[in-house]
Amino acid sequence: MPVMSMKLLEGERALITGCAGGIGRGIAKALKAEGALVLGSDIAAPPAADGIDFLQADLAGKDGWKLLLDDAVKKLGTISLFVHAASPRRLEVDTPLSVSEETWDSMTDINLRSGFFLAREVGRHMRDNKIKGRIILVTSQHRETPRNLPHYSASKAGLTMVMKELARVLAPDGIRVNAIAPGAIPGGGFVANNLAELVSQIPLGRAGTPDDIAQVAVAILSERFGRYVVGTTVEVDGGLGLTSWIPAKA
Numbered sequence: 001m002p003v004m005s006m007k008l009l010e011g012e013r014a015l016i017t018g019c020a021g022g023i024g025r026g027i028a029k030a031l032k033a034e035g036a037l038v039l040g041s042d043i044a045a046p047p048a049a050d051g052i053d054f055l056q057a058d059l060a061g062k063d064g065w066k067l068l069l070d071d072a073v074k075k076l077g078t079i080s081l082f083v084h085a086a087s088p089r090r091l092e093v094d095t096p097l098s099v100s101e102e103t104w105d106s107m108t109d110i111n112l113r114s115g116f117f118l119a120r121e122v123g124r125h126m127r128d129n130k131i132k133g134r135i136i137l138v139t140s141q142h143r144e145t146p147r148n149l150p151h152y153s154a155s156k157a158g159l160t161m162v163m164k165e166l167a168r169v170l171a172p173d174g175i176r177v178n179a180i181a182p183g184a185i186p187g188g189g190f191v192a193n194n195l196a197e198l199v200s201q202i203p204l205g206r207a208g209t210p211d212d213i214a215q216v217a218v219a220i221l222s223e224r225f226g227r228y229v230v231g232t233t234v235e236v237d238g239g240l241g242l243t244s245w246i247p248a249k250a
């Protein structure tokens with residue numbers, strides 16, 4: 001009798017942006033562990049030689065996302081899973097009244113513009129190749145609550161609407177588009193000024209890890225657990241969104 005594979009993503013081919021960073025790397029490792037062939041990408045070099053295939057690419061500018069997608073299709077052949085986790089660092093010195101046009105442009109360029117065009121063209125590629133693919137856009141709690149970083153919050157709010165727009169048009173072809181909104185995941189792009197104080201606000205009593213996010217990504221991307229999940233945002237935050245309150249800072 002054949003032994004049935006217990007892996008959730010066997011045979012899938014995944015492209016992940018932000019794959020030198022904490023959350024993107026965590027998702028890449030989890031997808032690989034579940035049997036997917038994973039191609040990671042980032043402007044930065046991969047942090048470790050952990051067997052994840054990698055393309056170093058800058059998503060900035062008009063053609064960044066196109067070059068990455070062309071190269072990714074050449075390497076993977078077809079793409080059945082796509083995760084957009086890339087984002088420029090959010091610097092606490094930026095505030096609503098001080099953020100520069102340059103910082104605004106760079107944040108919205110990577111998070112929103114590249115996120116939309118990559119997801120749309122990956123979705124088109126899936127549809128044209130009759131692949132019932134899955135896409136996750138990594139957003140944030142601050143897609144709907146202020147953070148003193150309007151360029152960041154606005155890009156994540158926009159990415160949330162992009163997710164919904166694409167989810168609606170791609171679902172009839174069996175392609176599922178969703179978002180994950182992480183809570184506080186120290187390391188990588190988020191450095192807490194006072195971690196103990198932050199943790200005291202998290203109902204679950206601890207900060208999150210990249211693997212906390214990655215396991216939910218696996219579930220949404222898998223057809224065993226995620227098959228009826230479309231056009232939604234899954235909050236993975238230990239309950240922080242229930243209590244978080246960040247004072248305004250001009």
Ligand SMILES: NC(=O)c1ccc[n+]([C@@H]2O[C@H](COP(=O)([O-])OP(=O)(O)OC[C@H]3O[C@@H](n4cnc5c(N)ncnc54)[C@H](O)[C@@H]3O)[C@@H](O)[C@H]2O)c1
Binds near residue numbers: 057088184188
């Ligand atoms: N860490 C958190 O607490 C947290 C909370 C909410 C949402 N998020 C979101 O999760 C995602 C991952 O965050 P993270 O904490 O792992 O951050 P991170 O900084 O570790 O990872 C982001 C990656 O994006 C890459 N990147 C930046 N500019 C790029 C460009 N021009 N081209 C290609 N790649 C580029 C960076 O090099 C980096 O490796 C981001 O979208 C972030 O907004 C994180």
